[in-house]
Amino acid sequence: MAETVVAPPLRVIPIIPELKPDAMKDVRSFVANEKIQTAIGFPGQLVDDWHDRAIGKMGELLEKYRSLKVYMDACVHCGACSDKCHYFIGTQDPKNMPVARQDLMRSVYRRYFTVAGKLFPKLVGARDLTRDVLDEWYTYFNQCSECRRCSVFCPYGIDTAEVTMAAREILDTVGYGQKYTNEIIGKVHSIGNNLGLPGPALIDTLQGLEEDVKEDTGVDVRFPIDVQGAEVLLITPSADFFAEPHIDSLIGYAKVFHAAGISWTLSSKASEAGNFGLFIGNYDQLRKIALRIREAALELGVKRIIVGECGHAWRVAYSFWNTLTGIGAGAEDPFALQLQRQLDGRYRQPTHICEFTWDLIERDALRFDKSANDQYVVTFHDSCNVARGSRMGDLMGGQFEIPRNIIRAVANHFVEMPENTIREKTFCCGGGGGLLTDDLIDLRVKGALPRMEALQEVAQTHGVNFMATICAICKAQFSKVLPYYNFDRRVVGGVHQLVSNAILLGPKQ
Amino acid sequence: MAGTLMALLFYLAVLVFAGGLLYRIAGYARTPAPLKIPTTPAPTTRSGVVLRMAREVLLFESLFKANLWIWGFGILFHFGLALVLARHLRYFTEPVWGWVDLVQPFGIYAGFAMALGLAGLWARRLFVQRIRYISTPSDHLMLVLLLAIALSGLSMKFIDHPDVVAVKRFFEGWLQLSFQPFPDSALLVLHLSCVALLLLIFPFSKLLHAPGVFFSPTRNQVDNPREHRHLSSWAAARYEGEGPRG
Numbered sequence A: 001m002a003e004t005v006v007a008p009p010l011r012v013i014p015i016i017p018e019l020k021p022d023a024m025k026d027v028r029s030f031v032a033n034e035k036i037q038t039a040i041g042f043p044g045q046l047v048d049d050w051h052d053r054a055i056g057k058m059g060e061l062l063e064k065y066r067s068l069k070v071y072m073d074a075c076v077h078c079g080a081c082s083d084k085c086h087y088f089i090g091t092q093d094p095k096n097m098p099v100a101r102q103d104l105m106r107s108v109y110r111r112y113f114t115v116a117g118k119l120f121p122k123l124v125g126a127r128d129l130t131r132d133v134l135d136e137w138y139t140y141f142n143q144c145s146e147c148r149r150c151s152v153f154c155p156y157g158i159d160t161a162e163v164t165m166a167a168r169e170i171l172d173t174v175g176y177g178q179k180y181t182n183e184i185i186g187k188v189h190s191i192g193n194n195l196g197l198p199g200p201a202l203i204d205t206l207q208g209l210e211e212d213v214k215e216d217t218g219v220d221v222r223f224p225i226d227v228q229g230a231e232v233l234l235i236t237p238s239a240d241f242f243a244e245p246h247i248d249s250l251i252g253y254a255k256v257f258h259a260a261g262i263s264w265t266l267s268s269k270a271s272e273a274g275n276f277g278l279f280i281g282n283y284d285q286l287r288k289i290a291l292r293i294r295e296a297a298l299e300l301g302v303k304r305i306i307v308g309e310c311g312h313a314w315r316v317a318y319s320f321w322n323t324l325t326g327i328g329a330g331a332e333d334p335f336a337l338q339l340q341r342q343l344d345g346r347y348r349q350p351t352h353i354c355e356f357t358w359d360l361i362e363r364d365a366l367r368f369d370k371s372a373n374d375q376y377v378v379t380f381h382d383s384c385n386v387a388r389g390s391r392m393g394d395l396m397g398g399q400f401e402i403p404r405n406i407i408r409a410v411a412n413h414f415v416e417m418p419e420n421t422i423r424e425k426t427f428c429c430g431g432g433g434g435l436l437t438d439d440l441i442d443l444r445v446k447g448a449l450p451r452m453e454a455l456q457e458v459a460q461t462h463g464v465n466f467m468a469t470i471c472a473i474c475k476a477q478f479s480k481v482l483p484y485y486n487f488d489r490r491v492v493g494g495v496h497q498l499v500s501n502a503i504l505l506g507p508k509q
Numbered sequence B: 001m002a003g004t005l006m007a008l009l010f011y012l013a014v015l016v017f018a019g020g021l022l023y024r025i026a027g028y029a030r031t032p033a034p035l036k037i038p039t040t041p042a043p044t045t046r047s048g049v050v051l052r053m054a055r056e057v058l059l060f061e062s063l064f065k066a067n068l069w070i071w072g073f074g075i076l077f078h079f080g081l082a083l084v085l086a087r088h089l090r091y092f093t094e095p096v097w098g099w100v101d102l103v104q105p106f107g108i109y110a111g112f113a114m115a116l117g118l119a120g121l122w123a124r125r126l127f128v129q130r131i132r133y134i135s136t137p138s139d140h141l142m143l144v145l146l147l148a149i150a151l152s153g154l155s156m157k158f159i160d161h162p163d164v165v166a167v168k169r170f171f172e173g174w175l176q177l178s179f180q181p182f183p184d185s186a187l188l189v190l191h192l193s194c195v196a197l198l199l200l201i202f203p204f205s206k207l208l209h210a211p212g213v214f215f216s217p218t219r220n221q222v223d224n225p226r227e228h229r230h231l232s233s234w235a236a237a238r239y240e241g242e243g244p245r246g
């Protein structure tokens, strides 16, 4: 399959592409089988009364989520969002326009939940939930990476990600789940991380890393795991343990902890920062996966929780952990207080690894040899969940400044990509939101188009040869799709990879 | 007779409008937002959110970032409408409020701005491929209805003046539940019937974007999830009694 996929040509002038109806109608992510579905409590296959159950679930979600309720009503079909989705730009399929994607559900909402749609379906674009419609939902709600770029531009803040999550929740409820995401959720429960890496293998890997770093630097940098009473619990995506280029950032974190002299530990129980419960919009799963981290923190008695380079994990950690698990501050209930009393209130809980490193840099606690990164002209790709779903530091927009500040502190050459492709307007890598699977490679390659165009521009004008990012999915996705656009796959890497290259570990002279 | 009918129609329309809108707003207000989902960068304080919302509602900030054409026509239409509405207050107040007198001279330009904005939006709906694709018949008809209101209103100013004193007498009577004769003007009947229709469909249509924007969690939430524990009523109830370790 991968052989037949070709990247769309880069646009010379970024004009809004023409519509190609149904261009992506046959690109369907693999459906979850019975075993995958039942392992996480969903029906094994499409249930007989799927129609009634789907409508029932939709009604329930409309009562539970103000976002969905308001967004179903408020859209005026102005079209401001219509050219903002990377999947639309890359595929030209009109159903990948954010508003059209929402309309897949809105049309059904109107038919079953509004007076106008019950009386005059044709007039207001309402339609029955037929099997075709359900299939269409499956196809196109699995072509949205829940990146929220559309929500930045909508005059009412309508967030298609919320609609996609609701749709996937409904699909799961009737037994029509997606293989990739649901299988991974199963793994996180049964093994502890998304990659299915068992504890002993993890311990081996970490030992190997200690040896590698010793060989490289001559310094005993530790990669501790399950250390009772450590100051810091590091929660990082499992890809950091052995995928390239992720592992170089893990080495970077370890060096920073070493240089700062702060005791830290990983946890074999919570060896995964990622939380794919977010992608399927299922509150129970989101919470259950997040609770592993709470449990690990309580068991190990740590004072701080720090999160590694992972985009959606940071959104979940920053925005939802306090709600779901009590990791945060300001609670009054015993459940949350139990943990909040243990955590050190002088620090932000949770802390992003970039916040941690930048704090140390600001306090002059780290030393660097910036020339170690002189072979690179660096740019920074804002990952969507960090950019549009979280923050760092105390100021609005800290999630943009802090990683850039770190890069400037450790490398001499940094340039920005075009303004409409960075910060809150950043384009998704094309593989987020549960789409990082080989069965969607066609979509992933096409969805990367806007980012590749931006990268191409700075590669040409400034010789950019390193695109730093702080997301495990971005790293994996770009490593895979960069070659389709004639870039070397090693052009992408982590911010802490650059930190790792430049940090000086010996005693202060 | 025409007067009585029109008066009754307006009582009905206002009732449906107000009742329907209150019902919808109560629905939005009652539904919890279980998770913190502001589209960041978002304000970290309540007052910051008020400012963000003000910029959104008064300046259409996000739309400005998205598309200058839609923004421009949208601003023309909405600001035109606001001024025109203000101008119409003179039919319901005696004595006419000072500031209404003040905006009076601009009202006429506002009427044109409104019509121009609507025409622009409709042209985009008809001729821009992406927007035509997402348009339903009701989207077109809504613009037709609004244009009919604007154009019939303007025609009464420039082509066929109805007796405005009689109009005012009619509405002052209407406010006090007394039926007054309705001025004899086909344009006025058209104008007011369209307005009544607009009021009637307001709570059942996409016009709900007006109250909706204030309830949009991506725009109205404060970005402070680490500092404050945000818990919805249903989530709190659902997991109550589960041990402290979940």
Ligand code: SF4
Binding pocket: A084, A085, A086, A087, A096, A097, A098, A101, A143, A144, A145, A146, A147, A148, A149, A150, A151, A160, A161, A164, A428
């Ligand atoms: S959330 Fe992202 S992927 Fe989904 S429709 Fe919006 S822009 Fe496209």
Ligand code: SF4
Binding pocket: A074, A075, A076, A077, A078, A079, A080, A081, A082, A098, A099, A153, A154, A155, A156, A157, A158
């Ligand atoms: S920008 Fe918002 S209101 Fe306009 S079409 Fe898109 S979702 Fe609808």
